Amino acid sequence: MLTMEDIIRDGHPTLREVAAEVAMPPSDEDKQILLSLLEYVKNSQNPDMAAQYGLRPGIGLAAPQINVSKRMIAVHVYDDNGNLYSYALFNPKIVSHSVEQAYLLSGEGCLSVDESIPGYVPRYARITLKGWDINGEEVKLRLKGLPAICFQHEIDHLNGIMFYDYINKQDPFKPVEGAIGIER
Known part of the structure; x- marks a missing residue:
């Protein structure tokens, strides 16, 4: 199980690299890494698990954040209507986006950044992305609001x-x- 000690911090060179594509079908090792990313995000949102293991709550995590420079992300986030977007994806890619922008009124945070860095982070209001799930099946998602912002943040990593x-x-x-200001 991943813990905060596994997450590299701002200033680590891996966070500034362009990560490598994951070969499809994914290896067992890559599948295990991807599952561990999703497991961390889910556990970090469970108050008991977070307290027991000292996890900082997060809604997304990318492989480069655990010093694995490969194109893998995990997101576990709810939209305004309470719909859950829980995905672990290989090689996610934004295939289209709105001209309109959005930003979180509270600003963004990052598990790799310990201090608070205040300010608005402009992003696309709506995106369509493609990626591949744990079984190597193609996934296509149309997103807006907090889920869209979260996926863009992770893909940026x-x-x-x-x-x-x-x-x-x-x-x-x-x-x-x-742009649309989004409450979180």
Whole structure:
């Protein structure tokens, strides 16, 4: 089981690398890594498990965050309507996105970043992504709101991008023109 000790911190070179594609069908080792990412996110949201194992709550985790530079992410997040988006994906890729942007009014956080970095992180309001599940089956998702933001955050990790790279350095809370502000 993954713990906070397995998660590398901001400044580690792996977080700035472009991760490698995972060969399909996935190896047993890659499947195990992918499952462990999802397990961490689910466990971190369970107050008893989080307390017992010292897990910081998260809604997503990417393989580079555990120092595995491969294109794998796990997300376990609810949308505004209480629908659960729980996915562990190999090689996720945004295939289309809205022109309209959105951002979390509370800003974003990251399990690899210990300090709070305030500011708005503009992202696409709606995305369509493709990836492959644990069995190597193609998955296509159309997302908006918090799930869309979460998947974009995790996919950025696969490309060596950190959420704070998008924050306006001069005015972190400058409203993003024409964008939707999302409560979390």
